[in-house]
Amino acid sequence: MEAKTYAFFYRKDVPVAKKWAVKIRAWMRKEHPDIKENSKSPDFLLVLGGDGAVLSAVQKYKGEPAIISLNLGNVGFLSSVRSPKKFLSALQKLFKGAYSEEKRMLLSISAYRGKRLVFEAESLNEAAIQSPLGMVELEVNIEDHPFQYVRGTGILVSTATGSTAFNLSAHGPVVMPEMECMIITKLLDHNIPTPSFVVTGDKVVRLKVLNFRKHGLLSLGKTGKAVDVVLSADSNSIFPLEPGDIVEIRKAERYAKFAVFEKNYFLKSVQEKFSFN
Known part of the structure; x- marks a missing residue:
């Protein structure tokens, strides 16, 4: 899907999420000025937080934007990107179309x-x-x-x-x-x-x-x-x-839609969380 709009979702009482929203917004203006922020009907929803934030985002946005979960929480099973160091590189892939979409029941x-x-x-x-x-x-x-x-x-x-x-x-x-x-x-x-x-x-x-x-x-x-x-x-x-x-x-x-950037990401997440060898 060609991205035309995006929006942020995060808890306002989480300072690090707010800082990342400011940083990403500035990066978007520089790298992708044609893609506009639209909180009402975005093509992509950038969720800054943990799995709880993703659940709240799915409840709020009924228009089924594709969710990109940038993990700032503890669990991260629902995260598209688990490390903040990879946030901007993953977003670059997203807006270049280098991702797959996964539907969740x-x-x-x-x-x-x-x-x-x-x-x-x-x-x-x-x-x-x-x-x-x-x-x-x-x-x-x-x-x-x-x-x-x-x-x-x-x-x-x-x-x-x-x-x-x-x-x-x-x-x-x-x-x-x-x-x-x-x-x-x-x-x-x-x-x-x-x-x-x-x-x-x-x-x-x-x-x-x-x-x-x-x-x-x-x-x-x-x-x-x-x-x-x-x-x-x-x-x-x-x-x-x-x-x-x-x-x-x-x-x-309806389904929830998630952007996925790496193959077998869920298996890797399970391995990390449970220390599988």
């Missing part, structure tokens, strides 16, 4: 109370149902087939991209990010431990909240409403659930 998440839709969101990494201070009973259905019952802290449904995030912390499998699948992982289940289960991306997963004890010890910051069990999408969108609610998770219609 998103989740479409809908919550129903009776027949009424009460919440919907998209996520790049995962959807999670959690009872932070207690226990929740859940029924997992795959394509309307009752598959599993959970009695514990909750359950996680991750994309392949999200396999290296919350899913990994919950001892779920690492999956190549270009795969279209959903990974179902229980969170601290009180039943006999079972492994995660991977389903193809064309399936629909439904999670029914069967029961939980109401303690009312937590509240949502914006509303002050007492909550016990919550549904979250990439930890950015949070919604309180009630017994009987059904959460439906499927592949979203």
Whole structure:
């Protein structure tokens, strides 16, 4: 794709990200004066930060600009460029067309109370149902087939991209990010431990909240409403659930797009993070 516009995305409370935005903006005026900054509908979105910044960028920009993640964080599994020393050289490749584009599956998440839709969101990494201070009973259905019952802290449904995030912390499998699948992982289940289960991306997963004890010890910051069990999408969108609610998770219609500069970059990232020899 020929680049005509670009934009920055970063957290304003991260000084190093702001410094890099100033530096890159000056470099762009010198090296690529014909490519203009456009924060509303950019062709390329330069994300300065860690994986959390990438998740927020995907939530904000629905127009599907290609994301270039310039890693200033700690993890960097979603990063296009992991070292600041390589930021400008990678951008030079980008604006000369020397890159490939990788599409990542998103989740479409809908919550129903009776027949009424009460919440919907998209996520790049995962959807999670959690009872932070207690226990929740859940029924997992795959394509309307009752598959599993959970009695514990909750359950996680991750994309392949999200396999290296919350899913990994919950001892779920690492999956190549270009795969279209959903990974179902229980969170601290009180039943006999079972492994995660991977389903193809064309399936629909439904999670029914069967029961939980109401303690009312937590509240949502914006509303002050007492909550016990919550549904979250990439930890950015949070919604309180009630017994009987059904959460439906499927592949979203749109994708997130990432610019890739080196072959086998994900394998190299995994090797670095886990010290594989």
